[in-house]
Amino acid sequence: MTRVLVVEDDPQLVRALKINLQARKFDVEEASDGSTALRLAAARKPDVIVLDLGLPDMDGIEVIKGVRSSSKVPILVLSARHTSEDKIRALDAGADDYVTKPFSMDELLARLRAATRRQAEPAQRADDVTVITTDEFSIDLLAKKVRRGDRAVRLTPTEWHLLEILVTHPGHLVTQRQLLLEVWGPTYSENTNYLRVYMAQLRRKLEADPSHPRYLITEPGMGYRFEP
CATH class of the missing domain: 1.10.10.10 (Winged helix-like DNA-binding domain superfamily/Winged helix DNA-binding domain)
Incomplete structure (x- = not known):
């Protein structure tokens, strides 16, 4: 079962995400702030992280950098920040994808499937040129x-x-x-x-x-x- 760590401080959104993800056989853990997210990411080894940038204790960019210091787990940013600058900052920090709020659940699920599919690809190729x-x-x-x-x-x-x-x-x-x-x-x-x-x-x-x-x-x- 794919384990998703949802990092979001809006309880209603967390509840909606949890219901929809669990209905599709995802194992969901949640964190409402950055420090909890970093602790769970290290301890629980999620398969993918869904991360809001606007957290109460630290900017989500710092969470991305903290996770990236020790893990290549896919990080999907879920944020109300719409500007290209915000997207580039998140991608530069190590995020793999960026979804702006409001969003459709079908879109989010498709992005999650793509992220986990890429992560599961074999590490080696059979090409002659390596x-x-x-x-x-x-x-x-x-x-x-x-x-x-x-x-x-x-x-x-x-x-x-x-x-x-x-x-x-x-x-x-x-x-x-x-x-x-x-x-x-x-x-x-x-x-x-x-x-x-x-x-x-x-x-x-x-x-x-x-x-x-x-x-x-x-x-x-x-x-x-x-x-x-």
Whole structure:
């Protein structure tokens, strides 16, 4: 049974989430503040965390950073903060996805399924090419590690999934729809804004000049391409 840690200080929302998640066979634990969330994340090892950013004792961004110091568990932010800056801060801190309030329960459940599905994927690939090297960075597909020079680059599971798809199709256009289907599932096949946010994240982490990318190329209106 998939264990979900819900970190939210609104009792009514927690109750609604708990009822809906338990009805779909999720095992739900709850925390109403950041310190409790960090304690439960360490002690209970949830399979996925649903996290509100507006907590009474600390900002949710600090919770993300605290969890990421020792765990790669998927973190799905559930927040009333709508701006791109808030989303980018959360993603930079290590969140894997971001859902704005108000939201539909079907959407949240689909995001949870996608997050747990990515987490459960095998750690190894059978591809002949396992290490991809450019002048700026190197990617070890077997170890799921990225380096820039002598520095390790930490990617979220979603960022890794996108990068992995692109680099295993070098020089080829991967359509927006294909990326959305493979990473987020059929419900999100039209949500191209997701791709823009995550590709911007990857470029900031990997490209020497993110505003003029050399490797992660946009084909306007069509998709993206990795140019080795």
